[in-house]
Amino acid sequence: MKARINILLIALLAVSCTKNFNTLNTDPTQASSAQFDANLLLPTAEINYFSATQGYNGAILFESMWAQTFASAAYPSYYSNGDKYVASGNLLDYDQRLWNTGYTSASDCYQIQTLTKGDATKVNLRGIALILELLNIQVITDTYGDVPFSQALQASSGVNLPVYDSQQSIYTSMLAKLDSVLGTLDASQPAPTNDAFSYAGSVTQWKKFGYTLMLRMAMRLTKADATTAQKYAEMAYAGGTLASNADNAYMNFDHADGYSNNNSSAYQVPEDFNEVKWGKVLIDYLKTTADPRLSVIAEVPQAGLKNAANESLAGDNTAANQQGMPNGYDQNGGSTDISTATGYPGSSGTGSDVNPTGKYSRPAIGVYLALNTPGFVLTYAQSELLLAEAGVRGWNVGSASTHYANALAAALQTYGTFNGTTPISAATATAYATANPLSATSATALTQINMQYWILEGTLFDFYETWINWRRSGVPTLTPVNYTGNFSNGTIPRRQEYPTTEAATNPNNYKTAVTNLTGGDVFTSRVWWDK
Incomplete structure (x- = not known):
């Protein structure tokens, strides 16, 4: 990360000192790839994705305990937001941070695509930027429901009051965009030069990432639109999803250079640690x-x-x-x-x-605890669990039992990526997977798969995904907390409320979105796919 950030600083300093400063900066919204290397925006988009999904931007305070991965025996506390569904003084602030930072990351991705439009040498960078944009949009819509998408990220073009697209239309569009863009990724063309993820610009691995993201999106729709879910799950499998732990997507944080894992940063706070x-x-x-x-x-x-x-x-x-x-x-x-x-x-x-x-x-x-602790995005174990579920549903994705065994063995070995952690050996992991096979009974198998998904994502501190898939699957069975003064009627929250600023800055579109939520803009309303 240090090298990438230093390159960015040098590039910016070079622009600020040029003799053509006035020409280049006449309209800063109209920069071109000839004036600015869009590769320099890629690590910014990637770190902003983690800024949106880690730490005090919601996940560790809300979803970690809504999904009951964590617990806290303290009150009052800002962890009461999650453990007891009781508002702390900063609830409204925490509630909007995923929205604000997730759209910031998506905007970075959109700018990369704008800067590289028509440049054949940047086809892979442009495609990866779209994949990252959709990664952000998925977690945003899964958390809030209907959100701006078709008109989002276009303020520089004068679109300041974007409509809220229905979640159904967002998913239809996201899946179609992935289908379209993945065919453009070409390992024979230049790779991105500033990739801060573990792929380091590997186009082959990014293509697997894109198909795995497609698979995850497809499986979100199992209860809302099983036909579309099957279509894209089978397409993802045929395209090639993550194939081993070597394909795991994560970021190694560079604390020495000011870039820390925000979950670890929170855990180091004495109050949190206790x-x-x-x-x-x-x-x-x-x-x-x-x-x-x-x-x-x-x-x-x-x-x-x-x-x-x-x-x-x-x-x-x-x-x-x-x-x-x-x-x-x-x-x-x-x-x-x-x-x-x-x-x-x-x-x-x-x-x-x-x-x-x-x-x-x-x-x-x-x-x-270490501030350099890697942050995970997608893993081979996660991908194989999703394929195992698709297989149990009878879809053409290979053997469900094989995918499940692969997932379980891979999951146990994933923790070796963490700093200073002695990995669980392949022999131990394989033996455990063999001793715990997938049931031949569909209902039991679906419970096994989603239980392992819940464990994997929770223990990798991917709290949004833990909570989101729990809402979809209902696994494991969790007992809601009914603490005095809670904001969800004694039930586990099903979504986050929209940022309070939306009612003031985009009132008409906000009101339409709220009307489409049964129950309104509250924690107990369900998004479209949450049946």
Whole structure:
């Protein structure tokens, strides 16, 4: 990342010092590829995608606990937004950050396409930019519902009040655009020179990424439009999805140069570090199935408040000692005090150093705490789980049981990408997959697949995807929290509310979008595909 950013700075300085400064800057909205290398925008778009989907831009405060990957026994707290669906003072601010930053990333991608239009040497950069734009739009529409798309990102052309497209039309358009653009990617043409993802500009891998994104989009529609879902899932499989863990898409963050993993940044905040625990459903399932990941991802803090707050002290990662925290509790001494929870393991420490939540498991600091911790976008295991589900549904994508075995073995080995993490060996992963085959009963198989999807995405800290696929699949079965003062009528939120600024800046289109939501602009309304 440092090299790419330095190149960008040099390029900008070169433009600022040129003798043709006035000519070049007469209309800054009309820059051309001859004046600015669009490759320099690619890492900006990529880092903005992560800025939108990590940390305090919603995911770790909302979706991580709405999906019950995490739990927090504190109130009041900004984690109450997620654990208890009770608003903190900054709820409205947090609520709009994915929208604002996701559209910023999408805008970067749109500008790359504009700058390279008609340039045959930039066909791959242009295609990858569109794929990244659609990556952003998918998470935005999945989170909010109907959103601007067909008229979005065009403020420089005078479109300042974009219509909100229906989510159905957005998905139809996104899938068609992917189908169109993936055929233009050409490994014989120049590759992007500034790719900050793990692909480092590999056109072959980006093509697999695009087909895997198509697959994910298709599977979102299983309940809303099964015909379209099948069509594009089969198309993605035929086109070639991610083929091994070597195709995993992630970013290695460069903290030394100012680019950190925002989930890790949040986890390093002392309040967060003490509060955040793995959820009970997750830990119970990993223990019940003797999953090798348990002793990799989880640890029980050393006894006492002082030790538990020390970010340099690793905890006990013995699988049998891990304990997941149930959601919806506090430490306020009433009926919802954590000490009243079923199976409460007791406190740790003694005297004034007692830690009431000290025996609950937290994310292992050796895996998740470093600010250079990689952030994942799409993985081979994720792709194979989606293909396994498509196979169970009888679609022409190969053997469901083979895809599931591939996914399970790959998932266990994915954690070796994290900094300083000893990987689970291929032998151990394969043995576990063999011992835990896919059921021949369709309903059971769908539960198995989506349970593994929930575990994979949650433990890779891809919290939006964890929550979104839970809404689609209903797996695992989660018990909603009904804490006093909650904003979702005691149910797990199904969407985020639109940014409050939309009602003021784009009122007519906003009102139309709200009218299309059964129940209105609230957390309990469902988006089109969420049946």
